[in-house]
Amino acid sequence: MKRILGLLAVVLFINACDDGDLTVDTIDFADVPVQKCSQKDILYKISDNKMLILAIPAATFVNDETPDNDPIEVQISGNIDVVYRQYNGTPTDANICDIVTAATPNLSEEWNATSGTILITSTAIKTVNSTTGITQITGYRHYIVFEDIVFLKPDGTTQTYAGNSFVFGNYNASQSPLAFGFNEEAAISTCSGDNRIFNFNSSEVFILDLADFATLFQNVETTEPRIAYISATNKVNYRLYSGTINNAYFCTTPVPSTPTLTENNWLANDGDVADGTGIISVTTTQPSLGVFEHTIRLKKVTMTKGNSDFYLGDDYLYGKIVTP
Template sequence: MKRIVSAILLLFIITACDDGDLKVDVIDFSDVPAQKCSDKYIVYKTKEAEMLILSVPEEVYVQLFKNDETLPDTPRVVEINSSNQVIYRQYNGTVSADNICPNVTAATPNVIEEWNATSGTIEITTTSIKTVDANNATRITGYKHNIVFKNITFQKPSGNQTYETYVFGDYTTSVSALAFGFDEEVDKSTCDNRIFDFAGGEAFILDVADYATLFENAVTTDPRTATISATNKLSYRLYSNTISNTYFCTTPQPTTPALLQQWNAVDGVTDVSGIIEVTTTVYGTGFQHTIHLKKVTLKKDNSTFSLGDDYLFGSFITNP
């Protein structure tokens, strides 16, 4: 008899513990790529009849998914609230972008269960996606945004469910690679000692402190060198329209074309990186100065790319 009573008591305890508030459901989208609605600031994942949604206002989207690397251990963070929403949905059929992206969403399949996040934070860590060539030159082609929800609590029909860390995964944004459509001829400024390389709206500008020494009218046996620094500057600029020497030599500087991007060379280390190398040869009655940039890195905000082991900036001719 005691055994029967004990079995009934154990069954009662097990049944009592199967309370809806204690039930933990597993939602796993780890192997699913993230997508974005083209006309809405919604990043989402779909898996058969399930959807996981991150929906934020435009200004928050721009902040979270800025095309620039985040510093180590410094993700971009926003609170989950009524505007910054995280939602899990379960449908009664295979779900697609048509169920979230259009202003008038598809009538089917139907939502059979929805969880809404009521608290927690959204954290984004961004890294650049780069190509690398045989010269060790890199170019940024996009950015990978790793999305993690911290201390997120979902309100669901059977009760609340909390994750200390829930990894949403990676969302990738693309960027147009800088054209770098320069040829091998550069121009000396008509108003100062800057050296310009122009290609449409692109301008590559070398501005060295000791111009007379680096570009002396004398044939070199060994290349003359200088190191990128606060006084030996190199910058790449992209403008909204064609740019020329006239723009840089006009005072005050014109407001058009507009500057779209500027990348500045990182200070070098003598004989190691950020090296400006000049070779001078005779050219007719004058001298030709050929400039190579070795192991130079360009930076904008937190993002960088390399010109490679040896980049030909170009040549120009001077007359004694």
């Protein structure tokens, strides 16, 4: 009997040894939120006396959605580090974020990732105006997964997730939504031979570039709105610059070096007659003799940049122009 018990103890001891597949020293932060240092490009999680750290340049996270099943792939190397730590007490952000990190609690063990792939899937975070239906992008959610990650332990052994995925979690990066602070006063382009209409608000501009300009803006009062569908020749786009712009900016050749474009073109999706989407609608009135006022509305228009988009609502007032 003693011999049998002795053999059983040996078997249990062998099974308890680390086989490199995380059967013993399991890292589990699944239910812990991702936090970010304000002073450093470091994301981290804290669970009891443990901390999981991802040091990664902020530029890795682009403000755009990733295509379906096509995440951003980044290798763990160079200036990208993944670190697992254990302390002799509960750590705080002061143990990782401060310029001079806190001395307590004491670090008892640290594993450093030597290889692996980081997969980042990004989706837009949107709010919806319940009255107008207009959506705004307020940030991006970056879902981070480690694949085939290998940790080096202090004793020289490795711990690996070979052939498996290890979820780090969601990092939510906020951003200021586009202001769209336009008033009703729009302006016809003063550029020679141009069929554009501008609506400016300091550094913002909302541009209509219309092949159907002459059809839409006739000096005749309307009983029904004149319409055109957004297309390759009837374009609608939004831009944001680093400083104030005006009509003359767009007439200058070459394009001035300042102010610079800080928010690349958001382009309106092409209209669809069957769905009744992407419509430019113009209503003309004659408020006084010889003066015509054209009210421009954009109906069921979606603006797109890269893989991201937002909805302008069912009926968006672009602005009004006055022609003699």
